[in-house]
Amino acid sequence: MKATITVNVDQPVGTISRHIYGHFAEHLGRCIYEGIWVGEDSPIPNTRGIRNDVLEALRGLRIPVLRWPGGCFADEYHWKDGVGPREQRKRMVNTHWGGVVENNHFGTHEFLDLCELLGAEPYICGNVGSGTVQEMQEWVEYMTFDGESPMANWRRENGREKPWKLKYFGVGNENWGCGGNMRPEYYADEYRRYQTYVRNYGENRLYKIAGGANVDDYHWTETLMHEAGTYMDGLSLHNYTVPGGFEVKRPALGFDEAEWFETMQLALHMDELITRHSAIMDQYDPKKRVGLIIDEWGNWFQVEPGTNPGFLYQQNSMRDALVAGLHFHIFHRHCDRVHMANIAQTVNVLQAMILTEGEKMLLTPTYHVFEMFKVHQDAAALALYLEADEYHLGEESIPQVSGSASKRADGTIDISLCNVDPHHEAAVTLRLRGLAGVKKVTGRVLAHADMNAHNTFEQPETVEPQAFNGVTDVSEGGLSATLPPMSVVVLTLA
Numbered sequence: 001m002k003a004t005i006t007v008n009v010d011q012p013v014g015t016i017s018r019h020i021y022g023h024f025a026e027h028l029g030r031c032i033y034e035g036i037w038v039g040e041d042s043p044i045p046n047t048r049g050i051r052n053d054v055l056e057a058l059r060g061l062r063i064p065v066l067r068w069p070g071g072c073f074a075d076e077y078h079w080k081d082g083v084g085p086r087e088q089r090k091r092m093v094n095t096h097w098g099g100v101v102e103n104n105h106f107g108t109h110e111f112l113d114l115c116e117l118l119g120a121e122p123y124i125c126g127n128v129g130s131g132t133v134q135e136m137q138e139w140v141e142y143m144t145f146d147g148e149s150p151m152a153n154w155r156r157e158n159g160r161e162k163p164w165k166l167k168y169f170g171v172g173n174e175n176w177g178c179g180g181n182m183r184p185e186y187y188a189d190e191y192r193r194y195q196t197y198v199r200n201y202g203e204n205r206l207y208k209i210a211g212g213a214n215v216d217d218y219h220w221t222e223t224l225m226h227e228a229g230t231y232m233d234g235l236s237l238h239n240y241t242v243p244g245g246f247e248v249k250r251p252a253l254g255f256d257e258a259e260w261f262e263t264m265q266l267a268l269h270m271d272e273l274i275t276r277h278s279a280i281m282d283q284y285d286p287k288k289r290v291g292l293i294i295d296e297w298g299n300w301f302q303v304e305p306g307t308n309p310g311f312l313y314q315q316n317s318m319r320d321a322l323v324a325g326l327h328f329h330i331f332h333r334h335c336d337r338v339h340m341a342n343i344a345q346t347v348n349v350l351q352a353m354i355l356t357e358g359e360k361m362l363l364t365p366t367y368h369v370f371e372m373f374k375v376h377q378d379a380a381a382l383a384l385y386l387e388a389d390e391y392h393l394g395e396e397s398i399p400q401v402s403g404s405a406s407k408r409a410d411g412t413i414d415i416s417l418c419n420v421d422p423h424h425e426a427a428v429t430l431r432l433r434g435l436a437g438v439k440k441v442t443g444r445v446l447a448h449a450d451m452n453a454h455n456t457f458e459q460p461e462t463v464e465p466q467a468f469n470g471v472t473d474v475s476e477g478g479l480s481a482t483l484p485p486m487s488v489v490v491l492t493l494a
């Protein structure tokens, strides 16, 4: 099986925003509590309550932006319950996610501290579904106002003298569903009203994100752009990869080739979704000022046996690695419109980077793809033409290889490749047009002979990147490489 790829090194076609490598951490299951926040008194080593092992691992990903506090939780969250002395904070029920008690110990200060520790920009999602305009207005004032005001003074009393820098603000989440079951016509008006009071204080400039469509709800995008396009900087889109569909859902492990194939097909569907939503946005915004913000994406499987169904805790295998790689290639191709994407979710929930159990922690195959692909962050996307043989299963087929190329500011070129075929290697011929010869090629590969391969607390290194030794030929105009079955490869050309 083979693929031929031509990269026009002298033809940048856009910039791959680092924000495409964004994250999402919700008050859901063990994402925030246990996964990130253990509290200052925990025996687990921590920095002001945030666990050090997770912090260090996440720093390795250079997370550019982190979305919080939800998700569905955002439209039930009342931020004032989560500031001030922790022992006096209100306890609430997390009705969406397992009906557990939320003690509000992780609130605005803790989240913004986490972002500072990670070097990530915060992306806060405000409450439209059950919150008020005043509440949203005051939250922004609390976080970003430097002068004398009730909210800014309260922030100072709570220990933070200077305002935080906040750019990304979401006006509601999934307002077609858990965020209020609104019609797009109604939400568009609500969006216009709420965003009016989401103010820029001093030098702080907000980038306002409207709650967007579910999957292929093109009417939602059309209505929002028509009614409120000029009032927004970004419009979101949510699409999960759910083999079997939400009614059925399949296990994260123990799957067969049919499920592997279906998952890859579903992941590739993201391309059509972006193309069609973008085409609608183009009609109202031909200069592409408004970003398509894919602030929830990833695999959604059955929860691990014996775990709380409301906690969405699932394992992560080679299949997840390929799904992440395919998504990034699609996002890169659409980098003119896709300004941000946030995988769901960072720790212990859905397609996570990290799983924890007490003081133990492991890195998932998805983590490794994020780490390998971080070289693309803020790099120039290069024009790439790909012809690949098809991977067939029964009557259906998908391209065996997908790829993407980018150029860093210092001229280094990175090429990422995925081989989704579980049985066959892919012999890739890479033609590099516009490059004065390749001096040195290095590479890393994430691969395993078993599609169900995953990391466990007992064997955390089953799936890990290795040095890639599949480059078979390097010539003036390019190179040849052999990709193992089920692999993700990143080549770096100096």
Ligand code: AHR
Pocket: 026, 070, 071, 072, 073, 173, 174, 296, 344, 345, 350
């Ligand atoms: O990520 C889990 C949930 O999926 C989010 O809370 C919600 O926005 C979406 O339906």
